[in-house]
Amino acid sequence: xxxxxxNSPSLSVQEGRISxxxxxxxxxxxxxxxxxxxxxxxxxTFLISISSIKDKNEDGRFTVFLNKSAKHLSLHIVPSQPxxxxxxxxxxxxxxxxxxxxxxxxxxxxxx
Amino acid sequence: xxxVTQTPRYLIKTRGQQVTLSCSPISGHRSVSWYQQTPGQGLxxxxxxxxxxxxxxxxxxxxxxxxxxxxxxxxxxxxxxxxGDSALYLCASSLRSAEGSPLHFGNGTRLTVT
Numbered sequence: 613x614x615x616x617x618x619n620s621p622s623l624s625v626q627e628g629r630i631s632x633x634x635x636x637x638x639x640x641x642x643x644x645x646x647x648x649x650x651x652x653x654x655x656x657t658f659l660i661s662i663s664s665i666k667d668k669n670e671d672g673r674f675t676v677f678l679n680k681s682a683k684h685l686s687l688h689i690v691p692s693q694p695x696x697x698x699x700x701x702x703x704x705x706x707x708x709x710x711x712x713x714x715x716x717x718x719x720x721x722x723x724x
Numbered sequence: 725x726x727x728v729t730q731t732p733r734y735l736i737k738t739r740g741q742q743v744t745l746s747c748s749p750i751s752g753h754r755s756v757s758w759y760q761q762t763p764g765q766g767l768x769x770x771x772x773x774x775x776x777x778x779x780x781x782x783x784x785x786x787x788x789x790x791x792x793x794x795x796x797x798x799x800x801x802x803x804x805x806x807x808g809d810s811a812l813y814l815c816a817s818s819l820r821s822a823e824g825s826p827l828h829f830g831n832g833t834r835l836t837v838t
Contacts, residue, residue: 643823643824644823646824655814655816655829655830655832656767656814656829657829658826658827661824701766701767705824707823708823709772709779709780709823710780711757712757713769714759714766714768714769716765
């Protein structure tokens, strides 16, 4: 049973436009949500996170939105740059020292 | 500050053999987690160690085991290798000082089983 779902395996966006990556979860006990970016031959790199008490968190070009009632979160990248081309993973964890559960990832391609 | 270091970067083994992977966490990080990444499956949690104790375990067979040393370095062992064990194995460390603390990943060990 997949608790964190990224239903779009890939996304293609033009440079300068907005990239929106989506993530759905099923476990209502999740309290923390994180986004990671992964380049080939490298490990995932932490991007941005949000806790369930917030509905938005912003860091530079990256903004994460959380809709708890819909069990949905999204990552917005504005403006998109070619260097943003990577696989993006959504991850979630509950309270306490519970492990991070990852989605299968979305491959973002930013076209110049 | 040095990041998470995993060795070796690449390994080729044959079915039935065993393998040991090594991970050195970021200095000061006491939590080490291991994940398996296979094509189309995302990152699957294997186990987490904190202060030499296994704190969480994922849904993997007993052939997968690990340990953590007093200096927080960790090793992962897979015995009786199967073709399906071919994957990228990622180690991550964390301060775990607060809930929701992000994991910091190494670049992984690419294991190929033939």
